[in-house]
Structure formats: C-alpha cells, structure tokens
Amino acid sequence: KQEVTQIPAALSVPEGENLVLNCSFTDSAIYNLQWFRQDPGKGLTSLLLIQSSQREQTSGRLNASLDKSSGRSTLYIAASQPGDSATYLCAVAPYNNNDMRFGAGTRLTVKP
Amino acid sequence: DAGVTQSPTHLIKTRGQHVTLRCSPISGHKSVSWYQQVLGQGPQFIFQYYEKEERGRGNFPDRFSARQFPNYSSELNVNALLLGDSALYLCASSTDRGTEAFFGQGTRLTVV
Numbered sequence: 001k002q003e004v005t006q007i008p009a010a011l012s013v014p015e016g017e018n019l020v021l022n023c024s025f026t027d028s029a030i031y032n033l034q035w036f037r038q039d040p041g042k043g044l045t046s047l048l049l050i051q052s053s054q055r056e057q058t059s060g061r062l063n064a065s066l067d068k069s070s071g072r073s074t075l076y077i078a079a080s081q082p083g084d085s086a087t088y089l090c091a092v093a094p095y096n097n098n099d100m101r102f103g104a105g106t107r108l109t110v111k112p
Numbered sequence: 113d114a115g116v117t118q119s120p121t122h123l124i125k126t127r128g129q130h131v132t133l134r135c136s137p138i139s140g141h142k143s144v145s146w147y148q149q150v151l152g153q154g155p156q157f158i159f160q161y162y163e164k165e166e167r168g169r170g171n172f173p174d175r176f177s178a179r180q181f182p183n184y185s186s187e188l189n190v191n192a193l194l195l196g197d198s199a200l201y202l203c204a205s206s207t208d209r210g211t212e213a214f215f216g217q218g219t220r221l222t223v224v
Contacts, residue, residue: 003203004154005154022181029211032210034212034213036215041200041217041220042217042218043116043118043202043215043217043218044155044202044215045215046212046213046214046215049212061178065224068117089154089155091154091213095210099145099157099159099160099168099170100145100157100213102154102155102156103154104152104153104154
C-alpha cells in the first residue's frame with residue numbers, strides 16, 4: 001500500500017528565504033506526482049505535475065524534482081513571500097489513474 | 113474558462129440523514145474524482161469516474177455512492193450520515209485518467 005510522508009509538518013521562515021519541502025513515498029511504481037497548495041478551508045491549487053519519466057518541473061519561483069527510484073520529491077521555493085503562506089501537499093498517482101495518495105502536508109508560514 | 117465548481121459550499125446535516133454533493137468539471141474533462149479531507153490530514157480518495165463509468169473506489173463504506181452524468185458532471189451521495197463524515201469533500205477533474213488533476217473549492221459538510 002502506497003504511503004506518502006511529508007517533512008516537515010510545519011515550517012516558518014522569514015521573507016526572502018529559499019526553502020525546500022520534502023515528500024517521500026514507499027512504492028516507486030507511480031504514474032505521476034503532483035504538488036498542490038491549499039489555503040485554509042479552501043480547495044487545492046495545482047502547482048506542478050511531474051510525470052514518472054521526468055526528473056523535474058519548474059514554474060516561476062517553484063521547482064519540483066522527482067527521484068522515483070529512491071521514492072522522493074522535493075519542492076523548492078525561491079525568494080519566499082508572505083503570500084506563499086499555505087499548506088503544501090504532494091500526491092502520487094498509480095499507473096494511469098487518479099486514485100491519488102496524499103501526504104498530510106507541510107504548513108508553511110512566511111513572516112514579513 | 114470556469115474551473116471545477118462544487119455545490120453547495122457549506123452544508124449542515126443531522127446524523128442519519130442523506131446528503132448529495134454536486135460537481136461540475138472543467139469543460140472537456142471526462143474524469144471526475146471525489147476525495148474526503150478531514151481536518152489536519154491530506155485528502156483521501158473515495159471514487160473515480162471516467163466516461164460515466166466507475167474506474168476506482170477507495171476504502172469507504174457502501175453508504176457512499178456516486179455517479180457521473182452524460183455531461184460529465186457528478187454527484188456524491190452519502191446515506192445514514194455519521195458524525196465522522198464531517199469533512200471537506202473535494203472534487204477533481206482531469207482530461208483523462210492519470211493527467212493533471214484540478215480541484216474545486218470543496219463542500220464543507222458538518223454532521224451534528
């Protein structure tokens with residue numbers, strides 16, 4: 001059974017810092033991995049999707065990497081801003097399916 | 113272009129009652145998935161529908177059921193509500209199975 005773990009559970013940084021969020025999964029037989037952002041009480045906003053054949057994806061100040069063999073992904077946020085404060089979730093999808101397994105998330109606070 | 117829309121946004125029900133949640137996917141998306149998110153945890157997969165057929169079911173009791181209509185919108189039904197069913201219910205749509213998932217804002221269900 002696929003288990004997804006996100007470390008740390010919470011992170012507080014001053015504005016302007018670069019930071020890394022970690023996601024690990026136990027079964028390397030994945031189809032893709034997706035990073036989401038969730039504001040309190042809201043739905044999920046898709047940030048980046050990495051297919052199993054890819055190593056990384058970039059969007060603006062965000063960069064996500066995937067090492068399928070070791071069961072790890074990282075989300076790198078450059079020059080953090082207070083507006084980046086949210087919970088960040090990673091999810092892995094098995095082959096050709098949207099039965100995604102989520103981690104519990106990392107709650108990020110960026111202080112002005 | 114409209115994103116994934118869910119209705120209602122909030123709902124309060126009494127134990128034992130029945131509830132129907134609705135989801136309209138992004139235009140052109142044929143896959144709809146439902147997730148339950150309890151406070152402090154990542155979303156848990158309930159159902160996936162693709163081309164109006166059930167393609168996946170999570171570990172939820174038979175009180176939970178769903179269907180997808182010819183226009184690809186979907187309903188999630190929950191019978192005999194329990195206090196533990198209180199959660200944020202999320203709908204996600206994608207063009208196909210295993211492609212990038214886009215989430216709605218969710219329906220906050222409170223069972224009293």
